């Protein structure tokens with residue numbers, strides 16, 4: 321039986337090199353396989369477990385020919401503009417293969433046996449340096465499976481902290497949610513509700529509130545009526561001030577729908593920090609892709625640079641690796657300034673066989689400060705990509721992405737048939753300065769607008785995702801691939817959009 325699990329080395333090496341070479345194929349023409357190809361592939365998925373299994377070679381053939389026929393790297397195409405999930409830099413993609421080959425378990429810090437945890441610590445430190453979040457001030461830094469998981473961590477830490485703050489004046493009691501659970505901890509703290517005060521939250525933040533027993537209903541929108549992404553500061557203060565209430569303030573640093581940032585500059589962040597301190601609130605930033613605005617330095621990006629200023633005043637920050645960092649799925653990260661909170665929340669208690677040996681360095685085992693115990697070394701692709709491209713590489717990459725996004729937005733603004741969203745009475749120059757990597761728009765013709773996203777996708781030349789705006793359909797470019805090149809990519813985008821308009825008018 322064990323024989324059929326082996327493969328002969330020559331076959332393995334030949335297949336491995338062919339598969340690896342797929343990373344360096346040029347960008348494909350089609351960003352979507354045809355529906356027919358997808359339907360045929362779905363039919364070939366194995367449904368019944370066999371007793372004897374298939375061979376190594378047959379199984380790899382099955383994956384390549386049956387499940388991913390004619391794979392041409394379409395999901396890695398620079399013309400894929402859906403969901404802010406860009407691509408994977410070549411060095412990150414190869415490092416990800418090595419993660420599988422080395423097969424390290426990055427759960428426990430074992431300094432005499434492995435440097436995996438040191439690599440992870442270095443990777444989060446390099447990332448902190450890239451994002452101007454001084455690693456020494458952000459001692460709780462972990463890799464997660466994505467921004468959703470990071471938002472769960474953020475609200476879990478916030479929940480622990482705000483109840484702890486509420487009880488701080490009562491010396492007779494302890495208040496850890498991790499230890500006592502929500503009900504008892506809140507009762508002892510004399511709190512009757514916890515609210516998450518936010519604007520334009522990502523769905524995953526609301527999901528995190530549900531998972532953590534805070535409740536989706538605890539998420540309260542405090543946006544301004546005329547600018548829903550911005551905080552209504554008076555309302556924020558009133559809600560923070562409510563008796564018996566503990567609060568987490570959640571800042572959307574680039575909303576996934578519009579790309580707009582909840583705060584506009586350092587002053588506003590300082591004001592929110594002051595309020596949070598006065599009321600014992602926790603500030604969590606969801607910067608899944610927005611946090612990367614902190615790598616920018618060019619004056620053409622001044623509005624984005626301002627919007628990212630002061631985010632270092634938060635208590636915790638969510639970031640995504642598999643979005644603008646362009647490393648493979650699954651990779652997110654979570655940073656917090658609090659050294660004491662994580663072990664109250666995430667400790668993996670009474671597991672002596674997992675205890676860290678006598679480590680004298682400051683590295684703690686992930687199993688006590690994050691969600692998982694056993695986990696892959698997802699730090700390595702991040703480490704590799706930051707090592708290979710440096711801060712300038714990432715600055716250049718994001719600069720090209722913003723350039724294309726602004727070019728698309730300008731085309732939309734100049735068009736008679738499309739309308740850029742949200743509507744604005746600012747000048748064209750001012751609007752373009754606020755564009756980050758998301759371009760939200762709709763067709764002026766209602767009939768076309770209903771079919772716009774489908775028609776663009778049907779070209780198979782570019783991929784966009786559909787969304788909603790003011791109760792109607794809208795369409796969205798999320799530019800997030802390391803290969804983005806405005807000069808090469810804009811003409812193709814214009815061509816597709818022009819053709820959609822022409823065929824609609826001549827129908």
Ligand SMILES: *Cc1c(COP(=O)(O)O)cnc(C)c1O
Pocket residue numbers: 404465466467468469522524525574575576606607608609640652
């Ligand atoms: C994408 C995104 C998330 C969720 O990220 P996943 O990596 O898909 O879990 C959360 N918040 C924001 C702002 C996002 O853009």
